[in-house]
Amino acid sequence: MEGYIKPPVEIRYADELKVLAENDKGRRPENWKLSPAAVRTFIIGGTVETPEGEVKISRKFYGNDALVERAVITLAGSRGLMLVGEPGTAKTMLSELLSAACCGCSTNTVQGTAGTTEDMIKYSWNYALLLSKGPCREALVPSPLLIGMEKGIFARFEEITRTPAEIQDSLISVMSDQILNIPELGDEGLVLARPGFNIIGTANTRDKGVNEMSGALKRRFNFETVKPVGDVRLEKKIIIQEAENMAAAGHIDMPVDADIAELLAVTYHELREGRTAEGTAVEKPNAVMSTAEAVSVYFQTLSHAWYYGGGRIEPAVLTQSLVGAVCKENKDDLGKLRAYFNTVSKEESKAGGLWKEYLNSSKLLN
Ligand SMILES: Nc1ncnc2c1ncn2[C@@H]1O[C@H](COP(=O)(O)OP(=O)(O)OP(=O)(O)O)[C@@H](O)[C@H]1O
Ligand SMILES: [Mg+2]
The missing domain is CATH 1.20.920 (Histone Acetyltransferase; Chain A)
Known part of the structure; x- marks a missing residue:
């Protein structure tokens, strides 16, 4: 795609994703764009049989192919995926590739920082609309988490451990119950997660200023350690x-x-x-x-x-x-x-x- 520095994965590799989707014969979890088999091919490369012949899919992530499979299987289940490891080991890249391949969207992301608040994780308000119309759906500014739940797509949480532990913990109830309650909206304030929703977190094991995750939150994720390339x-x-x-x-x-x-x-x-x-x-x-x-x-x-x-x-x-x-x-x-x-x-x-x-x-x- 011309004219942009780094278009999102789903745009950069739109052709490959289209070929994979059109020729995908594998079993697909509800609401996913591709089967786990096709997601694996997208990430670690391979060939796709099409009526016109074989089409080559490029390898994007090098190293641990079994990790990619485990990550995909985790995402098809009800636990979140946490990619941990040293800086620069392609945790972010892998999380973008997985999101683009499974749900066609890699940009539904919260960036964890020391200043991340609960509002950024759950929802906030457009104050002009809130004042003029009162609390209503129109005045609500959904977070990536809420968008993920409503659309049945992944929400990515980058550098989760840079966020204070008590803020990270606001994920716990959503991950346990797959429900987010917005009390200000009364009866309409119950958001139920649709199939396909999940969370991919990334966390750095080496940087300074990181906050431990609570045991309760850790138990809601499957952890995968992404190692530096050894060869x-x-x-x-x-x-x-x-x-x-x-x-x-x-x-x-x-x-x-x-x-x-x-x-x-x-x-x-x-x-x-x-x-x-x-x-x-x-x-x-x-x-x-x-x-x-x-x-x-x-x-x-x-x-x-x-x-x-x-x-x-x-x-x-x-x-x-x-x-x-x-x-x-x-x-x-x-x-x-x-x-x-x-x-x-x-x-x-x-x-x-x-x-x-x-x-x-x-x-x-x-
Ligand atoms: N195993 C790998 N396969 C393919 N590319 C890799 C691999 N490891 C590192 N890279 C390269 O390094 C970059 C890794 O960047 P990325 O931002 O995804 O790492 P990260 O683990 O999220 O780092 P940080 O912890 O600093 O956020 C990729 O864009 C790619 O160029
Ligand atoms: Mg990263």
């Missing part, structure tokens, strides 16, 4: 795929350099693991070494080459972009990055070509 080749693939998408969206008409993506994938992987490919221990930075960060470092380097560098992606620019990403939380991380460069420069597997150029740029790490 360097996969991480390289994700970096390339995402950078290509971002370049296309930004009208950067330049091929993605797979070798540079490899340097970055290896660096992120080894720093995250605290060990190089040859088995030498390296100190892990405090910063989150997530795939999402790697993607943005790569894209920054690519943009630099496009606007300033005459089209060549320079390893030295990659190093500079890396400094900004790795050293934003803690100054000591710069020393750790330098130590990493020193360690890997002694490794045989990293002796030639681009690695040499990359490692030579370690003087920029200051």
Whole structure:
């Protein structure tokens, strides 16, 4: 879709979703747009048999395919789905993909912050209408939760643990009884959830300023931990795929350099693991070494080459972009990055070509 920075998943992948829906022979939970089998294909990729032949569906989430299946099964039931994990492990992306595929809408979302109030979770009022007409349906401003219940679609609750625990708990009654009561509307104030309604929450296990969830709320969700990508080749693939998408969206008409993506994938992987490919221990930075960060470092380097560098992606620019990403939380991380460069420069597997150029740029790490 032209003219927008990042259209929602259901618009970006409208063609794939249409093919999947038209050729879907699987069992479908009430009110879902696709069967769980088709949702899985949408997220982890595959082929669809159509009367005109096979159509390929791209893979969007890499890594744990069984987790995707479990998440879909949870959503078809009456418990909510809570995706937890380190930052940048695609929790938000997965929750958008699931919402778009199951109910055709990924934008029915509450963003959890320290300032999230109960009104934002349940309902609030248009005060001009409230004053002129009194409490009536027209004056009600429904929350994403209420919209989800009435339409039978998912409500997404992003970063739920950033919200104070007592505010989070306002979900409990809705999740237990599938009813939300609006006392101001009298007899018309009882909202019953329609089939298809569910909640997908995401929560970060690492950030500061998070609030524990209460036991009562935890029991109403099935938890799934989304882990960082463990395989360097996969991480390289994700970096390339995402950078290509971002370049296309930004009208950067330049091929993605797979070798540079490899340097970055290896660096992120080894720093995250605290060990190089040859088995030498390296100190892990405090910063989150997530795939999402790697993607943005790569894209920054690519943009630099496009606007300033005459089209060549320079390893030295990659190093500079890396400094900004790795050293934003803690100054000591710069020393750790330098130590990493020193360690890997002694490794045989990293002796030639681009690695040499990359490692030579370690003087920029200051
Ligand atoms: N397993 C993966 N498969 C595909 N892409 C991935 C994967 N892990 C990370 N990514 C990339 O990283 C991005 C992850 O961003 P996303 O915002 O979804 O992460 P998050 O877990 O919600 O992070 P945060 O905790 O900071 O909110 C994706 O858009 C994608 O580019
Ligand atoms: Mg997120």
